[in-house]
Amino acid sequence: MEFQFSINNLFAEEFSLVDNKLVPRRKSPRGNSVSSYREQLMKVIDKMGDASAKAQGLNATITSASKLQFSDHHLYFMIDAQANNGLGAVVGMIKVGQKKLFVYDHNGIQHECEPLCVLDFYVHESRQRHGCGKKIFEHILQVENVKPQHLAIDRPSTKFSNFLKKHYKFRSSIPQVNNFVVFEGFFKDRPPDP
Numbered sequence: 001m002e003f004q005f006s007i008n009n010l011f012a013e014e015f016s017l018v019d020n021k022l023v024p025r026r027k028s029p030r031g032n033s034v035s036s037y038r039e040q041l042m043k044v045i046d047k048m049g050d051a052s053a054k055a056q057g058l059n060a061t062i063t064s065a066s067k068l069q070f071s072d073h074h075l076y077f078m079i080d081a082q083a084n085n086g087l088g089a090v091v092g093m094i095k096v097g098q099k100k101l102f103v104y105d106h107n108g109i110q111h112e113c114e115p116l117c118v119l120d121f122y123v124h125e126s127r128q129r130h131g132c133g134k135k136i137f138e139h140i141l142q143v144e145n146v147k148p149q150h151l152a153i154d155r156p157s158t159k160f161s162n163f164l165k166k167h168y169k170f171r172s173s174i175p176q177v178n179n180f181v182v183f184e185g186f187f188k189d190r191p192p193d194p
């Protein structure tokens with residue numbers, strides 16, 4: 001997704017984490033006043049959040065700057081610094097966060113746990129099916145120090161389910177009564193809750 005302002009000024013790295021402070025952690029603003037920098041960052045979050053909701057056919061947006069501000073979620077962006085005549089473009093985003101859930105195991109026994117959940121995941125239409133989603137996903141697995149089978153996924157779309165099948169061989173999910181989906185291996189060697 002391209003913007004009229006420089007994405008490279010907002011995000012110095014290919015991957016950046018934004019949390020409720022609404023500041024990409026690895027970068028201090030360059031060539032911008034702090035307020036216009038924050039305004040641009042909020043615009044990027046809102047536009048990407050809207051595009052994600054649209055891509056998933058949702059009526060309500062899951063990701064916005066105002067929602068992020070009042071959450072403890074981690075929102076990661078991937079950019080292409082070369083795109084848009086050197087201004088850079090946003091390739092995709094993923095939002096993760098810890099949630100208290102009741103999760104059933106294979107024997108129908110309910111466990112209270114607080115896994116890291118994938119809450120929103122979106123790659124811009126112009127970049128889908130080029131391996132960008134896999135790069136973003138691998139990035140969060142590494143940074144959040146989590147194994148893919150230990151994640152809970154909030155209402156995965158068909159595209160995301162196919163993605164998980166293709167890249168992580170996730171086939172059978174364990175039936176749940178909430179909107180979250182967990183896969184085979186979720187309970188095996190699960191790290192303790194935070």
Ligand code: ACO
Nearest residue numbers: 120121122123128129130131132133134156157162163166
């Ligand atoms: N139809 C079916 N499967 C698809 C499609 C599609 N249009 N697009 C991607 N996939 C799956 C397939 O398994 C595909 O492999 P294939 O091309 O060999 O069939 C694989 O994903 C491609 O992997 P990547 O290129 O690494 O993934 P991509 O960059 O396309 O990102 C993502 C995957 C994020 C799901 C992207 O397709 C997307 O943004 N979709 C629209 C929004 C969406 O559905 N987000 C998930 C919502 S659920 C949630 O966030 C908890």
